[in-house]
Amino acid sequence: MTLFGTAPSPYTRRIRILLQGHDHQFEPLSFWRSEEDLYDRFGPVAKIPLLEDGGLQIFESRVIYKYLTEKFGGSKLDWDEENQVSVIDAMSDSLVNLFIIKSSGLDTTEDVKYFRIQRKRIVDSLDYLAKLAEQGAFTEWKYPAISLYTTLDWMRFRELWPIEHPSLLQFLESHQSREDVNLTDPRKEEKS
Numbered sequence: 589m590t591l592f593g594t595a596p597s598p599y600t601r602r603i604r605i606l607l608q609g610h611d612h613q614f615e616p617l618s619f620w621r622s623e624e625d626l627y628d629r630f631g632p633v634a635k636i637p638l639l640e641d642g643g644l645q646i647f648e649s650r651v652i653y654k655y656l657t658e659k660f661g662g663s664k665l666d667w668d669e670e671n672q673v674s675v676i677d678a679m680s681d682s683l684v685n686l687f688i689i690k691s692s693g694l695d696t697t698e699d700v701k702y703f704r705i706q707r708k709r710i711v712d713s714l715d716y717l718a719k720l721a722e723q724g725a726f727t728e729w730k731y732p733a734i735s736l737y738t739t740l741d742w743m744r745f746r747e748l749w750p751i752e753h754p755s756l757l758q759f760l761e762s763h764q765s766r767e768d769v770n771l772t773d774p775r776k777e778e779k780s
């Protein structure tokens with residue numbers, strides 16, 4: 589089984605954390621330098637992560653999670669957890685989009701509708717997730733908590749957005765000494 593991605597990618601890192609302890613290879617891609625390669629190899633969507641297992645290719649972190657859950661056994665997400673992951677993914681997508689736009693040389697602080705929508709989604713999602721964290725929703729190290737951790741830590745690593753909610757800071761601190769978190773820390777192994 590081979591996972592393709594980049595070390596900093598929050599979507600890739602969550603799958604890497606799930607794969608700890610299972611026989612697999614991680615194939616780091618230099619994503620920002622090889623868009624054409626990525627397209628040729630991974631099809632029209634050309635996003636990471638991508639999992640190859642035998643002849644099978646699985647796109648989308650959430651679908652990869654379902655695949656690994658079926659393969660190795662693991663709990664299906666309940667509806668509350670599905671909603672938590674939907675919010676984390678929507679916020680992560682907005683951050684990824686702003687990051688790509690900024691690295692294309694555009695000013696994402698400009699007061700235009702598209703940027704306003706992304707920024708509001710990030711602010712509102714952080715508020716929502718912070719409330720859930722206060723209620724203990726991310727205490728267990730399951731897929732929603734892993735997904736939240738990798739996105740928040742990527743936001744810090746790339747200095748994309750300040751994390752100021754005490755419950756989110758406390759959440760990060762409570763999981764930061766885990767071995768799977770440390771083994772996948774992009775600060776230690778950035779390849780892109």
Ligand SMILES: N[C@@H](CCC(=O)N[C@@H](CS)C(=O)NCC(=O)O)C(=O)O
Nearest residue numbers: 597598599635636637648649650684
């Ligand atoms: N919905 C996808 C999102 C994956 C994603 O956005 N990955 C980023 C890297 S962190 C990417 O490949 N971005 C390239 C692009 O948006 O063109 C998933 O959950 O796997």
